[in-house]
Amino acid sequence: EVQLVESGGGLVKPGGSLRLSCAASGFTFSSYSMNWVRQAPGKGLEWVSFISSSSRYIYYTDSVKGRFTISRDNAKNSLYLQMNSLRAEDTAVYYCARDVTSPPRYFDYWGQGTLVTVSS
Amino acid sequence: DIQMTQSPSSLSASVGDRVTITCQASQDISNYLNWYQQKPGKAPKLLIYDASNLETGVPSRFSGSGSGTDFTFTISSLQPEDIATYYCQEYDNLPITFGQGTRLEIK
Numbered sequence: 444e445v446q447l448v449e450s451g452g453g454l455v456k457p458g459g460s461l462r463l464s465c466a467a468s469g470f471t472f473s474s475y476s477m478n479w480v481r482q483a484p485g486k487g488l489e490w491v492s493f494i495s496s497s498s499r500y501i502y503y504t505d506s507v508k509g510r511f512t513i514s515r516d517n518a519k520n521s522l523y524l525q526m527n528s529l530r531a532e533d534t535a536v537y538y539c540a541r542d543v544t545s546p547p548r549y550f551d552y553w554g555q556g557t558l559v560t561v562s563s
Numbered sequence: 564d565i566q567m568t569q570s571p572s573s574l575s576a577s578v579g580d581r582v583t584i585t586c587q588a589s590q591d592i593s594n595y596l597n598w599y600q601q602k603p604g605k606a607p608k609l610l611i612y613d614a615s616n617l618e619t620g621v622p623s624r625f626s627g628s629g630s631g632t633d634f635t636f637t638i639s640s641l642q643p644e645d646i647a648t649y650y651c652q653e654y655d656n657l658p659i660t661f662g663q664g665t666r667l668e669i670k
Contacts, residue, residue: 480607487662488599488601488664489661502658505658538606538607547654547659548654549597549609550599550609551609551612553607556606
């Protein structure tokens, strides 16, 4: 059974940093691209970042470029999102989602999400 | 960025009704369109990919159609468990974008 489990969310002050993790199991992690998608409270879905299976291709939405860094460790079956210079507008539930191809196409499995709250 | 406009934003229907949601792209995206279902407090679930392909395990009452700029998502006979918010998502270009969502309620 495919499982994606996010962790690392919490309350952080504006300008602060946080590192999210996504632990994958039930599939060959190194063969799949991965994404981070977020959802602000009561709002819709927003794609954040993509990383290909080998980390060769990495993409970000403009609003996080230069502040967020996506990475993965295929030996540990884990995906990460390093978030720096956090802003109030980054407050959201962050989901990791498996992709079927590179470039991004569709997200066939999602984690349960981890809440990031940026507030003073 | 490609803008995805869903309509309606909310919808109330009765069990057994045929329900249709539309998604319009701001430019031609071929068939690069997916549909997701999100129940309250849960992660989204993929229902339809590439505009019309049913994801494995998804009930056949769900279907999708369209190409270019205009797409349709249909539930042929609404069931109580279909209460959710539905999102379209395009992947023609980066950044990937989602529609604003359609909230479906039971009348």
